[in-house]
Ligand SMILES: Nc1ncnc2c1ncn2[C@@H]1O[C@H](COP(=O)(O)OP(=O)(O)OP(=O)(O)O)[C@@H](O)[C@H]1O
């Protein structure tokens with residue numbers, strides 16, 4: 484369970500999230516909103532990459548301010564640009580890198596890495612340099628490197644934005660099959676169809692919150708005409 | 719040496735621990751430098767060529783390793799001929815070629831992580847001076863990983879510059895390159911923190 488309690492965040496003088504209080508127990512949570520509305524800031528709060536200026540964020544009872552390291556162990560994070568997430572020169576090495584701080588014995592680590600690579604269809608590329616992978620494969624590698632540590636929550640900030648349709652489909656197929664709780668920020672609304680919970684962020688506040696079926700049409704109307712902002716959001 | 723050019727394989731050399739290979743490399747170059755005779759260079763060269771064969775590498779792999787030296791040789795050979803005669807020229811240039819060829823073979827047959835582990839071990843004495851070997855090793859591997867990323871950025875920026883008809887403007891190259899590199903560094907830092915590297 485993720486809880487935000489009266490969270491406000493400002494970068495310097497500029498307040499980008501205002502007094503957000505929300506409980507997020509759902510298995511699948513989508514987040515949509517215009518460019519610059521505060522989505523990335525919001526999800527970065529969930530693993531302590533960004534700390535609230537006031538208010539608090541807790542994940543499974545752990546406060547991101549007090550227990551940041553522990554929270555990051557529970558919350559995996561995937562970003563839009565896979566090139567900035569792959570740290571090691573080759574595929575298997577990058578996945579293994581995630582396990583380094585977990586004092587795991589070598590045989591077990593090797594088996595874990597091999598297992599994850601197989602699951603992500605990357606077993607044939609274990610020893611290949613990461614830069615030779617396709618965009619989709621790179622994002623799958625970034626996912627593999629995060630999931631090998633078995634986080635309880637996975638946050639994805641526009642994981643398919645830089646991918647073509649085929650690669651995007653492959654990545655989302657994998658994400659939606661995961662047993663973890665998932666928080667997904669995306670501009671690709673069709674990815675959220677049927678999701679139980681979608682938040683619409685506008686200018687730093689949650690302006691709509693509910694099942695995708697109710698919330699997405701509202702978001703589309705909000706985006707298509709400025710006047711539609713006056714329409715009452717579904718709650 | 720650490721150019722991430724690991725070539726997967728199953729030869730004896732691939733299976734030899736990185737530390738042993740580095741020790742062998744050190745031994746070979748030390749002996750060559752200590753003896754400084756054409757015979758030693760010839761034996762060293764023979765050992766190197768044979769080891770390449772044992773590792774199932776082709777002559778062109780060896781050539782790829784030593785090729786960058788051709789410009790150095792162009793300067794060194796005349797200088798050595800003039801200052802020390804033909805023997806000195808053979809010994810100096812030969813030693814260099816053997817050392818670089820052998821070092822290249824270590825790279826070709828050793829995974830970067832194994833190399834880093836070996837370096838971690840070698841760097842241990844520096845811990846007393848306040849150096850964290852794990853951090854040094856991490857920075858090195860991240861540098862290796864960054865090379866293709868930066869190369870791709872460079873190509874894109876150069877293309878964008880050409881598309882705008884600014885191919886002669888150095889500023890149209892350097893400004894976006896610096897901006898994008900800094901942004902990349904920023905994102906990389908964030909991704910590392912998300913993967914728990916800051917704690
Ligand atoms: N590190 C930062 N320093 C200062 N301002 C920032 C920083 N990061 C984001 N901002 C500003 O905060 C606001 C919200 O940014 P955020 O990245 O959260 O938006 P977003 O909803 O993710 O947008 P996008 O859809 O473009 O990714 C923007 O106006 C942005 O310019």
Ligand SMILES: [Mg+2]
Pocket residue numbers: 522523524640
């Ligand atoms: Mg964003």
